[in-house]
Amino acid sequence: MAEQNQASSPPQVTRPAGNETTGESGAAEAPIPAYPKRRSHKRLILLASLVILVIAGVFLWLYFSGFESTDDAQVDVHLYPVSARISGYVQKVNVGDNQWVKEGSTLVEIDPKDYEVALARAQAALDNADAAAESLNIDVPISSVDASSQLKFASSDIQNAQAAIEAAEKEAAAAHARVLEAQAENVKAQEDVTRYRLLLAKDEVPEQVYDHAYAAAATDVAAITAAEASEAAAKEAVQEAHSRLIEAEARYEDAQAGPQRVASTRAKALAAVADIRQKRAAVEQAELNLGYTKILAPVTGEVTKKVVVGLNVDPGEQLLTVVPLDQVWITANFKETQLKYMRVGQKAQIHLDSNGRTYNGHVDSIAGATGPLFSLLPPENATGNYVKIVQRVPVKIVLEPGENRDHQLRPGMNVEAKVHLR
Secondary structure, three states: OHHHHHHHOOOOOOOOHHHOOEOOOOOEOOOOOOHHHHHHHHHHHHHHHHHHHHHHHHHHHHHHOOEEEEEEEEEEOOOEEEEOOOOEEEEEEOOOOOOEEOOOOEEEEEOOHHHHHHHHHHHHHHHHHHHHHHHHHHHHHHHHHHHHHHHHHHHHHHHHHHHHHHHHHHHHHHHHHHHHHHHHHHHHHHHHHHHHHHHHHOOOOOHHHHHHHHHHHHHHHHHHHHHHHHHHHHHHHHHHHHHHHHHHHHHHHHHHOHHHHHHHHHHHHHHHHHHHHHHHHHHHHHHHHHHOOEEEOOOOEEEEOOOOOOOEEOOOOEEEEEEOHHHOEEEEEEEHHHOOOOOOOOEEEEEEOOOOOEEEEEEEEEOOOOHHHHOOOOOOHHHOOOOOOOOEEEEEEEEOOOOOOOOOOOOOOEEEEEEEOO
16 A cells, blocks of 8 residues: 555655755755646647647638539530531541541532532523513613603694694585585586577577687586595595594504503513522522532531441431530539539639549539439429438539640540639
């Protein structure tokens, strides 16, 4: 028991005899125990360790709270499926599998012979329509001038015919009057001849007087004949004038129908112009179809899933796919609890598993809905079987210019995304 008390009591440290001093009372100082110094050192070490841990914890908290990371991230890109716009026979394929192509380069060629023939046929139809329209456009102004001239001339002919009728009727009336006058004078002359014949038989007048009266009667008969002939000619002139009037009126009516003929000709010309437009559209369509026989690359990228020569394709049939590796981005599916401080424009780092390289980028946008909402069968929480599960929201991260110059980032690859919040 005494040994246990001694072992449990702190050790005593005594000073050497030559170093002993006496106090005022002349008694020797008591020995100083070593345990309090060791206890003080332990407290200092413990305090220092606690401070280091606190500082380390603060630094770790600052470090880990300064970014959000996820390994649920993939490389994405817009795939460009290249399809045929016309039907035809694949004559030539100018690219191989996984070949790099430039935008606008010819990828596939379809046999153009059928479309060259269609273009030649459409061009011939357009030339024919142009010729027909040109002739109609020339006829329209000529028809307009002819109709106007005919109407003017017909109106003038009517006036002239009416004037001729009036003149012929006056001449006929005058001729008839001359006939009547000649007949009256003939009656008088015949009476004179009869009277002078009786007087000559009685020898009451000389024979010369009788002869003169007889000659005057014969002259009057000739005058009657001439007057009747003049009257007949005047009547014929009246009939001819009436005929000319009828013809002039017919020409006038025909000339009045001229504007309708001009309108009909103009309508034909407009129809010809519309036909030209239709034929020109057919030529343009044929040119487009001929151009579609060469299928060009829509973007610069790598070709995959190409067709082979000899295939007959239909419009809309996919021939190959171009993957633009220069336009890839990262789709990182962060938990909804990680988006509290995430903002557009924050820097990000992308770690690729295949080569161990880290790429620099920034947050481009945050999706407007969670990933499951875009699935084929989105969750329906209104059924009652609701279990709260942390959802993930797609975040689009774009790379800085030149980061994927070596095209190591391929669509579909898994990556680790880290977004710096500060």
